[in-house]
Each structure stands twice: as C-alpha cells, then as structure tokens.
Amino acid sequence: MPLYMEVIKMKKRITKADWEYIGKYNPAAKWLRPFASYTLIEIEDGFRRECKIPWIVYLIIFIPAHLLEALCCMWDCGLRHFQFAGRFLGADNIYETHGNNKGAYPKAKEIWERA
Numbered sequence: 001m002p003l004y005m006e007v008i009k010m011k012k013r014i015t016k017a018d019w020e021y022i023g024k025y026n027p028a029a030k031w032l033r034p035f036a037s038y039t040l041i042e043i044e045d046g047f048r049r050e051c052k053i054p055w056i057v058y059l060i061i062f063i064p065a066h067l068l069e070a071l072c073c074m075w076d077c078g079l080r081h082f083q084f085a086g087r088f089l090g091a092d093n094i095y096e097t098h099g100n101n102k103g104a105y106p107k108a109k110e111i112w113e114r115a
Helices: 016-022 055-076 104-114
Strands: 010-014 037-042 046-052 088-095
Touching (some): 037 104
16 A cells, blocks of 8 residues: 555654664664654554654754755755755554564564553
8 A cells, every 4th residue: 555545543652762672774863863753653554653853953953954955055066956854754664464574563563552
C-alpha cells in the first residue's frame, strides 16, 4: 500500500533508546539525535517510525542554517536552488509479513504495548 494511502490508527511518542532498540537507522545527525522527537505510529499492517526536529530546536537553528544554505547556494549553484528545510527528518515502515526488517516488528510491537 502506498505511503499516502496508509490508515493511521494511533500515535505514541517514544524515546531515543526505544528508537535504537527497534533498529539502527536514524535520519538525524549525531549532534541532533538527543534533541529529536521520535514517534511510533500504528498503521494498517504494522508500524511507522517518524523522526522530527522539535519546534524549539528548529527555531534556534532556523536563521543560521538558512543563512549558511543561502550563501552556499549563491556560491555554488544560484539562489534559485535555495529551499527552506522542514522539521521532518525521516521515517520508515515496519511490517510483520514483508520487508527487510522482520526482526524489528516484534520489538516495535513490544514497545507499542509498553508505551
């Protein structure tokens, strides 16, 4: 089922330790990982993990990061390639029956029932 068609049943916030227990993949940079916001979402056939930058951290780094991005764009490729970065860092889906992460589903279910 395509990502935009998934039915979200419920969301739960999880810790960084829970995120790493489920799987190694973490889209946040190492310095940003302690500040990131992690969410486990129950979908139709499994779970979805999402990683976002919290609002306070996003607002603090917004101006310096985008000034640096604008300077890099002006130097390298032109300002027409400048984009504002969002809070969303990344996500992955964990399914019980298919996919490469069959070992992650029992761990995600355990954390879901515990949280």
